[in-house]
Amino acid sequence: MPELPEVEVVRRGLAQWVVGREIAAAEVLHPRAIRRHVPGADEFTARLKGRTVLSAERRGKYLWLPLSGAQEALLAHLGMSGQLLLVDQDAPPEKHLRVRLRFEDGGADLRFVDQRTFGHVMLTSLAGGVPEPISHIAPDPFEAAFDGPEFARRLRARHTEIKRALLDQSLISGVGNIYADEALWIAKLHWARPTHTLTRPKITELLAAVRTVMAAALHQGGTSFDSLYVNVNGESGYFDRSLEVYGRRDLPCSRCGTSIRREAFMNRSSYSCPRCQRRPRPAH
DNA sequence: CGACTCTCCTGGGTGC
């Protein structure tokens, strides 16, 4: 489940191994992978041919590669299971290979492999350096453009639960289910805490927790990827060791020893410590 | 427009 740290690891790999190379050919092996590219597969491949990758950028969980020529970029979202792999061009196709880019230099392909097909790629215009389809996404907490006081103001104006707000990419981008649970545990907040009851200092504390947990994950992930393998892999578990609550149902809280609980939340799971993270009083 | 639910998808795990 790639969130900001995992996507940043991929971005760094792309910056090192794909930037500066000219695309020779693109191939779409599954139409769903380019479902957001409205003009379709033929147009997608035609427009990519001959373009050179200029850089590798990221906002939240989105990645994009600005291209030579018009102000356009190849935009990618990894979804749940997406991987961007650098693979020898003669290597056999992966079982879930969706899109393949070949390069003029004859070096490794860039392959988009995605088992569950929640991810996608598309070719899109850039407006002020940001892909047009993600103009509604807020900056992520590691960007200079991220405005902490504005985030606090908007959060307090909402009438919803804090975890819903953390997962809302238009308020703050890059946070997913795993790091939301981890940050809430650090800040000792229950996921159902109403946003309008949070004080500004508490929001500052929570924001610091978000940055702490993501920076720690990035530090681990950034040291574990192979130079020729740009990978986001939910099963590798390379960040699992640092998790305090996510997936730790019935295991002891490292702060107080109480068993971690799992609760249903938005058709998924939320993990928390019943003692450190007290459920808010029901609204009435 | 805000708040919320539904939906897309595949494969691993579980219970009978």
Place this chain on the structure above:
DNA sequence: TGCACCCAGGAGAGTC
């Protein structure tokens, strides 16, 4: 061994 079922979850579409 087979099969029905559940679960993982990001984010756009749709509803009220």
